[in-house]
Every structure is written in structure tokens, then in C-alpha cells.
Amino acid sequence: MQVLKAGANKFLLLELDPEFLENIARQAGFEFRLDDQSRRVVIDLNAEGRQTPLLLFDAADPANLHWFSRCQFYVDGLSGSVLQTPIQLANQNDPKGRALPHSIRLQINKELPANFRLPNKVPVTEQMVYHVLHNFLNALMNTGVGVCGGKVVRPLAGRTEPLGNRN
Numbered sequence: 746m747q748v749l750k751a752g753a754n755k756f757l758l759l760e761l762d763p764e765f766l767e768n769i770a771r772q773a774g775f776e777f778r779l780d781d782q783s784r785r786v787v788i789d790l791n792a793e794g795r796q797t798p799l800l801l802f803d804a805a806d807p808a809n810l811h812w813f814s815r816c817q818f819y820v821d822g823l824s825g826s827v828l829q830t831p832i833q834l835a836n837q838n839d840p841k842g843r844a845l846p847h848s849i850r851l852q853i854n855k856e857l858p859a860n861f862r863l864p865n866k867v868p869v870t871e872q873m874v875y876h877v878l879h880n881f882l883n884a885l886m887n888t889g890v891g892v893c894g895g896k897v898v899r900p901l902a903g904r905t906e907p908l909g910n911r912n
Contacts, residue, residue, distance in 0.1 A: 746870060748859065755859035759831075759871055761786055766853075769875060773882035786853045789837065792886065798846035800884070801834075802903040804891030818884050822895025829864045830877050831857055836899050844899045849885070853878070 747758040763781045766788065770777040775790040792799060804819060818827055825833040837848040853874065861869050863877060884890050892900050 798901040800889040803900040
């Protein structure tokens with residue numbers, strides 16, 4: 746990890762190892778395509794052999810209360826940011842624009858503000874990012890990740906269509 750100074754601003758530059766990221770994705774049960782760029786790493790993940798969709802659900806839907814109570818990650822449905830992490834999530838779509846139930850795209854930012862902290866005010870290091878990514882991928886496969894608000898990131902599990910007006 747390096748500290749970059751640009752004028753009055755300080756940034757952390759993470760030096761993420763692509764092979765380590767690939768190993769994490771493989772251990773979690775995903776097929777992947779990784780694109781290591783200068784400011785970010787983009788990973789297309791696919792769990793094609795899975796019988797059920799990835800556990801990305803609408804956190805506001807009362808029918809998903811059993812998932813909501815046990816999940817440890819939440820995604821801002823407007824920006825795709827996985828809250829309190831350097832990770833962004835996006836759906837992958839079929840040619841008709843529908844979200845693919847077994848595929849997502851992740852972006853891990855390598856440049857972060859110097860004051861960026863993970864949950865419990867833990868400072869960011871490469872090892873902590875690997876740990877968070879491992880836990881996040883396992884949550885998508887096993888325990889669930891909640892999507893909070895917005896219409897950019899669409900849920901893949903549970904009720905995937907918004908509730909209509911009941912009046």
C-alpha cells in the first residue's frame with residue numbers, strides 16, 4: 746500500500762494481487778473474468794452451476810425479513826456501493842435487459858481517501874480488502890446481501906419485482 750499526496754489531499758493506493766483475487770473468487774465457487782486497471786479491479790463473476798439465484802435481495806421487502814436479519818452486507822441500490830467497503834456491485838443483463846440471476850460485476854477501488862475506514866473503524870489494507878471480498882462473495886452464495894433503495898441495482902433473489910399499489 747502506498748500513500749499518494751495530491752495537493753492538500755491524501756489517498757491510499759492499494760496494491761491488490763490479481764492472482765489472490767482470482768483465488769478468492771474460485772474458492773467462493775465463481776467463474777470469473779478479471780480486469781486489473783490502474784485505479785480499480787473489475788471482476789465479472791458467474792455462478793452458472795448454481796441451482797438458485799445469487800442471494801441479492803430487496804432489503805425493504807417484508808417477505809425478505811428472514812434474509813435481512815442475518816445479512817452483514819448492504820448495497821446502495823442507487824450507486825451500487827457495498828456500504829463501508831471499497832467495492833461496487835452491478836447487475837449483468839441478458840440481451841433483453843433482464844438481470845442475470847447467477848452473474849454480477851464487482852469493482853474494487855484501488856484509490857481511496859486516506860481517512861477511509863472499513864466497519865468498526867478498521868483501517869484499509871490489502872489483507873483487509875481480501876478478507877472483506879471473501880466474506881462478501883460467501884454472503885452472495887450462502888447468507889444474503891440486501892439491496893437498499895434505488896433502481897440501479899436489481900435484486901436477484903426473493904421478490905424481484907417491486908410491489909404495486911395495493912389501493
